[in-house]
Amino acid sequence: MSLKKKISMTVNGVHVNTEIEPRRHLVDFLREDLHLKGPHLGCEQGACGACTVKVDGQIIRGCLFLAVQANGCVVETIEGLTKSGALADLQESFMRHNAMQCGFCSSGMLLAAAELIEKQPKASREEVREWISGNYCRCTGYHSIVNAIVDVLEARAKGQKIKPIIAHA
Amino acid sequence: MKAAAFDYIKPKALSDALSLLEQGGDDAQLIAGGQTLLATLNMRLSEPSILIDITDIDELKGISVVGDKLRIGALVTHTEIEDSDLVAKHAPLLKAAAPHIAHRAIRNLGTWGGSLAYGDPAAEWPACSLTLQATMVIHGPKGERKIAAQEFFIDLYTTSLEPDEILVATEIPLASSDQVFYFHELARRHGDYAVAGLAAVAQKKGNVLSNCIFTFFSVSSTPVMAAATQGIVNGKALNEQLIAQAVCTVREEIDAIADITNSAEAKTHLIGVLLERGLKHLIA
Numbered sequence: 001m002s003l004k005k006k007i008s009m010t011v012n013g014v015h016v017n018t019e020i021e022p023r024r025h026l027v028d029f030l031r032e033d034l035h036l037k038g039p040h041l042g043c044e045q046g047a048c049g050a051c052t053v054k055v056d057g058q059i060i061r062g063c064l065f066l067a068v069q070a071n072g073c074v075v076e077t078i079e080g081l082t083k084s085g086a087l088a089d090l091q092e093s094f095m096r097h098n099a100m101q102c103g104f105c106s107s108g109m110l111l112a113a114a115e116l117i118e119k120q121p122k123a124s125r126e127e128v129r130e131w132i133s134g135n136y137c138r139c140t141g142y143h144s145i146v147n148a149i150v151d152v153l154e155a156r157a158k159g160q161k162i163k164p165i166i167a168h169a
Numbered sequence: 170m171k172a173a174a175f176d177y178i179k180p181k182a183l184s185d186a187l188s189l190l191e192q193g194g195d196d197a198q199l200i201a202g203g204q205t206l207l208a209t210l211n212m213r214l215s216e217p218s219i220l221i222d223i224t225d226i227d228e229l230k231g232i233s234v235v236g237d238k239l240r241i242g243a244l245v246t247h248t249e250i251e252d253s254d255l256v257a258k259h260a261p262l263l264k265a266a267a268p269h270i271a272h273r274a275i276r277n278l279g280t281w282g283g284s285l286a287y288g289d290p291a292a293e294w295p296a297c298s299l300t301l302q303a304t305m306v307i308h309g310p311k312g313e314r315k316i317a318a319q320e321f322f323i324d325l326y327t328t329s330l331e332p333d334e335i336l337v338a339t340e341i342p343l344a345s346s347d348q349v350f351y352f353h354e355l356a357r358r359h360g361d362y363a364v365a366g367l368a369a370v371a372q373k374k375g376n377v378l379s380n381c382i383f384t385f386f387s388v389s390s391t392p393v394m395a396a397a398t399q400g401i402v403n404g405k406a407l408n409e410q411l412i413a414q415a416v417c418t419v420r421e422e423i424d425a426i427a428d429i430t431n432s433a434e435a436k437t438h439l440i441g442v443l444l445e446r447g448l449k450h451l452i453a
Contacts, residue, residue: 049272
């Protein structure tokens with residue numbers, strides 16, 4: 001007996017119809033079936049935040065959500081959000097502050113930071129630290145990441161953009 | 170690790186979910202937000218043969234005021250509670266507690282009812298539901314029944330919910346204007362399970378607190394109310410001496426159990442610390 005279920009969803013603006021086993025969680029589906037390697041799989045138990053993606057406009061843990069649960073949903077990953085420019089100033093700020101080393105946490109960190117900026121545009125440094133406490137970074141010691149996010153919050157409050165570190169030709 | 174294979178079904182009606190649950194017996198497992206369940210599936214600590222996804226059932230959704238009660242549907246997420254104006258007005262303790270639950274990405278999916286039904290002694294909602302004297306609304310094959318939060322939490326991860334029943338909602342008396350509350354938990358990292366926590370409410374008149382309820386969590390096999398301590402504080406002018414007496418009593422009253430990293434002695438100490446901070450906050 002096949003346990004496969006038919007599902008359809010929108011992933012980064014593209015409509016996807018497929019059949020999958022219910023046990024497949026969303027990140028395995030995105031990485032293995034759709035070859036979107038931006039969301040990373042770290043702990044697979046909801047602790048590290050590397051698998052953060054957006055479902056219906058909210059960040060979730062991709063390892064704690066089944067692909068069948070995403071049936072009918074709008075899914076966005078770092079790939080789609082980079083292309084749309086939604087994360088552009090955060091990404092510039094992360095580069096300016098060297099807020100990454102190995103980059104494993106970066107996609108999750110950026111998506112979490114984007115939701116903070118949307119929901120709490122007046123967040124204090126302490127609130128930034130609390131918010132990203134759900135995302136592990138084993139390289140930077142977090143200070144550069146917090147600095148990068150705080151800079152974007154301050155720039156947005158003044159109606160400014162983060163100046164690109166690399167001049168685009 | 171990857172979850173073992175299972176089937177998956179998503180009924181739209183509560184009656185269908187109840188029949189599926191009855192048919193499935195021990196092999197069936199409800200899923201709402203799945204923020205605990207998915208981790209246990211991934212680790213193969215749990216291997217159900219069928220998951221019944223209840224998130225399409227409208228009767229389990231929404232926050233509303235019904236008469237003199239705030240009704241919170243079982244499917245309401247932690248984020249919805251955190252962002253709700255109705256909750257902020259009528260059950261401010263819950264709004265204060267919500268940000269302590271894990272992290273935003275988890276709060277966006279995890280549910281009020283899921284947390285209550287799971288009965289984790291370290292979780293925030295069971296303690297808050299006790300403090301706010303919530304009533305659990307439960308549906309089963311025999312229809313609806315209601316039970317007080319105080320009767321609901323029986324033991325470690327054990328509630329009075331029968332295997333063929335579904336928690337539908339809870340009803341919480343609306344907060345009165347003279348009610349004050351305090352929520353705090355001590356954790357190594359924000360969002361981690363608390364080493365010890367306190368959810369408290371009281372009525373305040375001048376420097377006198379009455380109808381106090383102090384519920385401590387993450388210190389025993391269920392959240393625990395400090396009845397003797399409440400009795401000491403109720404109706405008396407709260408001063409340094411009374412606070413000291415209450416702290417002493419609460420440390421004797423609550424029989425803390427050690428967890429994997431924290432001793433019973435440490436928890437007992439923290440119970441007193443939390444109460445002292447709580448009382449000072451409530452009276453301020």
